[in-house]
Amino acid sequence: MKPQVGDIIQVKEEHWPTVGLHSGLVTRLVRWPEDLRDPARSTLVDCVVFLDPNLVNPAQLQTRYVEVISKA
Numbered sequence: 001m002k003p004q005v006g007d008i009i010q011v012k013e014e015h016w017p018t019v020g021l022h023s024g025l026v027t028r029l030v031r032w033p034e035d036l037r038d039p040a041r042s043t044l045v046d047c048v049v050f051l052d053p054n055l056v057n058p059a060q061l062q063t064r065y066v067e068v069i070s071k072a
Contacts, residue, residue, distance in 0.1 A: 003048050003063055005029060006072025015065045022059060023069065024052035030060070 003009050003026050010023035028049040035042035046063040 001068045002046075003029070003066060003068050004072060007068045008070035009048060009050055009066040010069050011061070011065055012067050019061065019065055022050075022052045022055070022061075024050040024055075024059070026050045027058060032060070032062075 005026050005028065007026045008023065009026055011019050011021060026048050030047045030049060031044040032047045033042035034045045047060050048063055048066060049058050049060045050066075051058055
């Protein structure tokens with residue numbers, strides 16, 4: 001299920017060791033270059049921007065790393 005603004009998401013369990021255990025409220029959906037070293041040759045990937053209560057600033061992750069745990 002693709003995240004939407006207002007959904008509550010969490011990082012999928014298989015990605016906890018590399019990404020960390022984060023969850024939060026989706027505030028924006030964006031598309032971002034997959035390879036920031038060469039954005040001109042990179043494909044755009046779907047990302048979510050979310051507010052994690054344990055972080056000061058919003059976080060951004062590719063949607064493939066997260067799952068919806070509560071719909072808006």
